[in-house]
Amino acid sequence: MISQTTYVTRREQQMTFARNRNTVRYTKRSLGSISQIVIVSMLTLIFGLIYVAEGTKATGFDYELSAVESEITEMNAKKEDLAVERARLTSVAAAKNSTVAAAMETATVSCYVAE
Amino acid sequence: MSQSKILSRINILKYIVLAALEIIIVRLFFIQIIEHADWVAKADEQHTILETITPKRGEIYMMDKGEPVPIVLNQTMYQVVIDPTVTRKEDIEKVVNDYVKDYTVVNLDEVYSQENLRYAIVAKDVPREKAEEIADSGTPAIWLKKTNRRVYPEGELASGLLGFMNNDGVGQYGVEGSLNDMLAGKEGLLKTTADINKVALSIGNDNVRVQAEDGKNVVLSIDRGLERGIEEIAAATINETTADHASVLVMNPNNGEVLAMANLPSYDPNNYTEVTDASVYVNQITDVPYEPASICKNFAFSAAINEGLMTGDTTYFNQGYEIVDGWKIENAEQRSILYGTLTMRDALYWSLNTGSIYALKLLGGDPNSINQTGREKLYDYYHNKLRLGQITGIELIEAEGYIPDPNEGWGRDSTYANMTFGQNLGITMIQTATAFSAVINGGVYHTPYVVKGFYENGELIEEKQVEDVNDQVLSEETSTMMREMLINNRSYRKRAGVDRDGYAIGGKSGTAQVVRDGAYDDTMSELVGSYIGFVGPEGELPKYVIMVKMWGEGQSIDSGQAMTMFDSLSNYLIDYLKIKPGAA
Numbered sequence: 001m002i003s004q005t006t007y008v009t010r011r012e013q014q015m016t017f018a019r020n021r022n023t024v025r026y027t028k029r030s031l032g033s034i035s036q037i038v039i040v041s042m043l044t045l046i047f048g049l050i051y052v053a054e055g056t057k058a059t060g061f062d063y064e065l066s067a068v069e070s071e072i073t074e075m076n077a078k079k080e081d082l083a084v085e086r087a088r089l090t091s092v093a094a095a096k097n098s099t100v101a102a103a104m105e106t107a108t109v110s111c112y113v114a115e
Numbered sequence: 116m117s118q119s120k121i122l123s124r125i126n127i128l129k130y131i132v133l134a135a136l137e138i139i140i141v142r143l144f145f146i147q148i149i150e151h152a153d154w155v156a157k158a159d160e161q162h163t164i165l166e167t168i169t170p171k172r173g174e175i176y177m178m179d180k181g182e183p184v185p186i187v188l189n190q191t192m193y194q195v196v197i198d199p200t201v202t203r204k205e206d207i208e209k210v211v212n213d214y215v216k217d218y219t220v221v222n223l224d225e226v227y228s229q230e231n232l233r234y235a236i237v238a239k240d241v242p243r244e245k246a247e248e249i250a251d252s253g254t255p256a257i258w259l260k261k262t263n264r265r266v267y268p269e270g271e272l273a274s275g276l277l278g279f280m281n282n283d284g285v286g287q288y289g290v291e292g293s294l295n296d297m298l299a300g301k302e303g304l305l306k307t308t309a310d311i312n313k314v315a316l317s318i319g320n321d322n323v324r325v326q327a328e329d330g331k332n333v334v335l336s337i338d339r340g341l342e343r344g345i346e347e348i349a350a351a352t353i354n355e356t357t358a359d360h361a362s363v364l365v366m367n368p369n370n371g372e373v374l375a376m377a378n379l380p381s382y383d384p385n386n387y388t389e390v391t392d393a394s395v396y397v398n399q400i401t402d403v404p405y406e407p408a409s410i411c412k413n414f415a416f417s418a419a420i421n422e423g424l425m426t427g428d429t430t431y432f433n434q435g436y437e438i439v440d441g442w443k444i445e446n447a448e449q450r451s452i453l454y455g456t457l458t459m460r461d462a463l464y465w466s467l468n469t470g471s472i473y474a475l476k477l478l479g480g481d482p483n484s485i486n487q488t489g490r491e492k493l494y495d496y497y498h499n500k501l502r503l504g505q506i507t508g509i510e511l512i513e514a515e516g517y518i519p520d521p522n523e524g525w526g527r528d529s530t531y532a533n534m535t536f537g538q539n540l541g542i543t544m545i546q547t548a549t550a551f552s553a554v555i556n557g558g559v560y561h562t563p564y565v566v567k568g569f570y571e572n573g574e575l576i577e578e579k580q581v582e583d584v585n586d587q588v589l590s591e592e593t594s595t596m597m598r599e600m601l602i603n604n605r606s607y608r609k610r611a612g613v614d615r616d617g618y619a620i621g622g623k624s625g626t627a628q629v630v631r632d633g634a635y636d637d638t639m640s641e642l643v644g645s646y647i648g649f650v651g652p653e654g655e656l657p658k659y660v661i662m663v664k665m666w667g668e669g670q671s672i673d674s675g676q677a678m679t680m681f682d683s684l685s686n687y688l689i690d691y692l693k694i695k696p697g698a699a
Binding site (some may be wrong): 051055058059061062063066076077078080081083084087088090091092093 | 184185186188189190191242244266268269270272310314315316317318339340341
């Protein structure tokens, strides 16, 4: 419902030549209670959906992270295996027992060159 | 049906519904208020992971040609675990036969004969490749549990120094034991919401993730090649004698850096549980005080020289024995040519007990008797200046040993007379070698150390873990005089061609009697042989100190055998470390 009222501005009050001139003012339309509930519910639902969507997205990252961490662990284990193998192959015991070492002759110091 | 009957039934239904509601409300009250904590715990159990994050144990390195090389590493291994009430016997038998026969630790028949057994480790130390094959086989109800195994790729090398890590992940003996906290690092904590597969999720408000702090990679000052060579020489020497134990220490006398530390017999730390004699775990060099015998004459002589009371040319009358507190103390060397007036240089050369007792008398200001002043001065040099009978501070498990109080106890004079030639006291090899280093390096006591630094991001970060006392305990003149006398001790080794020209090699032997039933065994049926000496280019300060100890249960090992080992070791050092001869 539109309510109408006539009023005279201060300016018009001062302007005597503008008598009987009408002006219209519209009052603010307010929402009904049902509409408010519906809108709040919709907003809540939207925010809820956004939250769930973000949560799912974060969980998706968690799974990716977990997979990467597993891969890192796996690679580290392989790196450890290789480091151990390298250490075994380069150990002095292994070097001494190698065929190369077996073919070598004992070195002797013949002389030192004066500096 | 009449209207009143319908109303009555509706009322009954109403009461039933109300009663049901009340029951639900009461139950909810119990669940949410009274049993709140229990239900929260149950819920947490289902969707929360709470576990410690195990840090990586630090590796141990030795030096080789100036570069750190790993000698103790970690390796991820697996255990094959079953639940006998769930796992079918034929399944696990197939897995064992196909993949882990060599790693099986139980008898499956025995496992399956036990009622209500829900957990059994079938195989241990399974390598990753095998574990992957088992996982790929898709055998149901078989679990693979990761474990960390310590690997010692050099086998028995320096086992007495390194120690081992036990099944609980705790370092035992040696560096593993003494630096356990540093190597172990700090555990982390993970508490987070998880899904049904225990995958950690970031949702939730109470998630905690404290990262683990990995252990430090420790670099030892030990030279790997030198250690190996010395262990081989020591093993070869004891094989030629009746000794069954030997310990060898090589250190730099000018800064306290330990370069080799060998204990024989050794053991394989990879299989430490197979050791039958637990004494092989003990580092004899730092953890066992003993009587190094005549090696201590170096310290008694140094004290008297440092006090300005004698030189190598000072003379005394040797009658072959001394009577102290009613005890007859004899020289081991009783050649007739030695009776009469001798120099202190000769006394050290022939290792005469009467000579070192004379040094003690001189310390007391009375050449004819031992007195309180002499005892107190000797104690001051032994205990306070040369730090014998005190832990040195090296980063290893150490025994303190003991030096008797100069003014307490019975037979103090005879006790102190014995102390001049290394009896009636208890000191470790590391204490002895460190004190000896001060005697020959110009008089400065350096704290010994075995940790050179840490290995981080492929680089050696040098960082000593001990504070060097760097204490001038003897004068340079005293040190020079002692070096000259110790080189003189080996003059016959030079004449024999054992010691090469161009090198200053000095040394002193020590043969210790063992104590049986509270007294020294004069039958000499069991003796401990020791030798300490230095090597360096002629005309320069010694670069290396070598100490050898040899013994065997019920065996008479004299210092001559220890000296033979020293001969081999000193020449090996010259070759291995390429020590150039000095100008004569």
